[in-house]
Amino acid sequence: MKMRLQKMKWPAIAWWAVAVTLMVAAPANAQPTSRLGVGANYWTALSSVKVDNVDRDGFSFLASYQYRPGLLGMQLDLEWLPDRFGEKAYAPAAYVVLGRGLYAAAGVGMVHQDGDWADNPFVALRAGVDLEFLQFLFLDLGISYRFDSKTKLSDAFDDIDTDTLYLGAAVRMAF
Numbered sequence: 001m002k003m004r005l006q007k008m009k010w011p012a013i014a015w016w017a018v019a020v021t022l023m024v025a026a027p028a029n030a031q032p033t034s035r036l037g038v039g040a041n042y043w044t045a046l047s048s049v050k051v052d053n054v055d056r057d058g059f060s061f062l063a064s065y066q067y068r069p070g071l072l073g074m075q076l077d078l079e080w081l082p083d084r085f086g087e088k089a090y091a092p093a094a095y096v097v098l099g100r101g102l103y104a105a106a107g108v109g110m111v112h113q114d115g116d117w118a119d120n121p122f123v124a125l126r127a128g129v130d131l132e133f134l135q136f137l138f139l140d141l142g143i144s145y146r147f148d149s150k151t152k153l154s155d156a157f158d159d160i161d162t163d164t165l166y167l168g169a170a171v172r173m174a175f
Helices: 001-005 010-024
Strands: 032-044 056-065 072-084 087-099 102-109 122-134 139-146 166-175
Touching: 010 032, 056 166, 072 102, 087 122
Parallel strands: none
Antiparallel strands: 032 056, 032 166, 056 072, 072 087, 087 102, 102 122, 122 139, 139 166
């Protein structure tokens, strides 16, 4: 058993978390709600980045899917970072979400940058407010903290610490 857990990669762990969430989240009488949307984030690295011509902050864009059957739900994001420390990056992530209007979430994801996947996944904690404008239209405003491993950049001599703070908004339509 110990050997199997060590060989299990982050996508397998994330999909198991999603499966468990779907099995236990919905009360028997609740109607499941799926939401699909897009959003944007402003992000900033919490440590200084000592690499020439590289900003320590920027914007990212995301496509998002949520399954929110009750107080417990799940969220899948695909984030595009057009200028993450001077390079393009993508970051798929899976979250477990707790709450309705006010919520907290914990997730795991992986960064794909400069043609390679990161050596280790990032862990994210998120808090926010999910506002319902119409029965089918939601605005999500939140703040996230990502615990990330060190990142290798082509212009840097040393790996840089990429723990990052995100402020974001997303618009989602329920179906």
